[in-house]
Amino acid sequence: MRYVSIDHVEPGQYLGKTIYSANGTVLLGAGVQLTVYMISTLNRIGVTMLYIQDPMFEDVETDDMLSEATKQGMIQAMNSTFEAIRSGKDWNTQMIGSSVDSLLTDVMSNKEVLVQLTDIRTKDNGQYIHAINVCLLSSVMGINMGLNYQQLKELATGALLHDIGKTGMREEDLLIPDLKGHHTWRGYEKLKSRREFSLLIAHVALQHHERVDGLGLPRGLAGDEIHLYAKIVSAADTYERLVHPLPPQAKKLLPHEACEEMMAMSEKQLDHEVLLQFNRIVSVYPNGTAVRLSNKQTGVVVRQHRGLPGRPVIRIVQGEASRFDVKELDLAKETTVFIEAVLS
Template sequence: MKLVDIETVEPGQILGRTIFSSNGAILLSVGVHLTVFMISTLKRIGVTTIYIDDPNFRDIPHQEVLSVETKRTVIYKMSEMFAQLRSGKTFSSRAIADTVDDLLEDVLRNQNNMIHLSDIRTADNAMFLHSMNVCMMASLIGLNMGLNMVQLKELAIGALLHDIGKIGAPEVQEGRMHHAWRGFDLLKNKREYSLLIAHVAFQHHEAVDGSGAPRGLKNEDIHLYAKITAVANIYDNLIYPQGDEEPLLPHEACERLNAYSGTLLDHEILVQFMRMVSTYPNGISVRLSNRETGVIVRQHRGLPGRPIVRAIDKDGNDAVSYSEIDLAQNPTLFIEAVLS
């Protein structure tokens, strides 16, 4: 499986990763043979890269933290909740709590899998996937920081609902109209939830140096759950930005996060996050410092910048062969550029 630019996809190629619609239904299933119409539709709805099934890379481990079924459930429940709020109704606290239970089961089962945000986003599903990914990443960070199950569930619900104040919010968000205030006001009245859950929505845009919003809180005044959610939120927004901003590749996003250490983000939480994130995810094409090109095929947990690369070798007759280079065993080699 390889990650490729949508502009290079040809009819007949096989989709390597399921694409979801805005209500959690499967838009295109893994294994489908792509047609001209499908490719055109993906371009029209804003898809820029997709995973393609490549017989030379079928053995690449596909290790997700969340299962396809859990993703479908989370996206469906989020779309249902947003629709209820837009129509002026309340939402079911129990339904969200049950959804988080399913998500946490996957997180606990797959806690050794590295973070790799790979789901294809469209204009319709972007907000739901953002909420799901922030929840998943925040839960993994909390787990690695030793939070107990009660704390993990509070954190996960807060992270899943961190942007709830954006529903129906005005374009200009100032003062009590800031979506953090709106989210806090919505969640603090949910008697089934701890007030700490509401504070995740309230504080996830605060910064440890006091430069954040909406209240300019400083490090010691920001709750741990909100600090954790802030790291996950900013990372996801760097990979999948809103508006006209250019998306960053995972290694570029990690560099940006490190630049925020001690200003926007808590240093110790960043350390935990960097231990879990896949800086160069499986399936992407890279060029090495020795000018060889290849595809990332496996990872070393704790050494995110030193994965295993399957290099593509061509002889004088253009015959193709492959050899694997373990960057952890070759300290003089490094990844010079990401090609997809």
């Protein structure tokens, strides 16, 4: 598979990864042959990047930590929860708990894999994909930091529901500096009333926009006043917002650019120790990404090295259709070659 801009997708190519609707149903399944109408529709609903199948890279997988069943179930659980809240109905905490258990089972079975955020988002499913990605990143960091299963479940649940306070709010309300109306307070109020949840889960929603330098919202907490769970979720949320900004027309950073930006936030917005853990678990050049190297060759990332996220294996294809020359360059061994740019 290759990861390409939708502007470069052509009719007749085959979709590499399934795209889900906001309610968890399959919008387009992996393997479907794309038509002009499909590409136009995907563009209209906000899809900007796609995985497509490519014979030269048919063995390249995205190394997803989560199974398709887990992802689909989590989107359905999030959609059901948020729709119930919007309509003023009771919501099913058991469904959320089961989703978190499924995620943790998958993560603990694949904890040697670097996290690659590869799900295709649309205008409708974006908030759910964001929540799942924040949950995934937070959970992997939590495992690396030695949290036990009960702590991991609290962390993952708080991460999945960190933005629950935004539900039912208008976009313009999110910009109003009324702290008691801030989505963090609203989320805290929604979660603290659920006896099935630990109060720490509610505090993740309340504290995930606090900063370690004391300049955050809503209470201006600093340093150790901020719970570890919230510090972890803050790092995951920050990364997700840098690579998938809201609104969509805001500047979008590539994964390696987002990691560099976050390191500049160390001990200001983000906790330094949490940042160190974050940089150990995230893939800055996901599989399928086209890159240009410092030796001016171009290729596609095909494999990762745990512990060396910036030094993946690159497949370089040269020549014409009848006589291709294919070679792989392992940047962990070729120490004088660097990735110079990411190509769309």
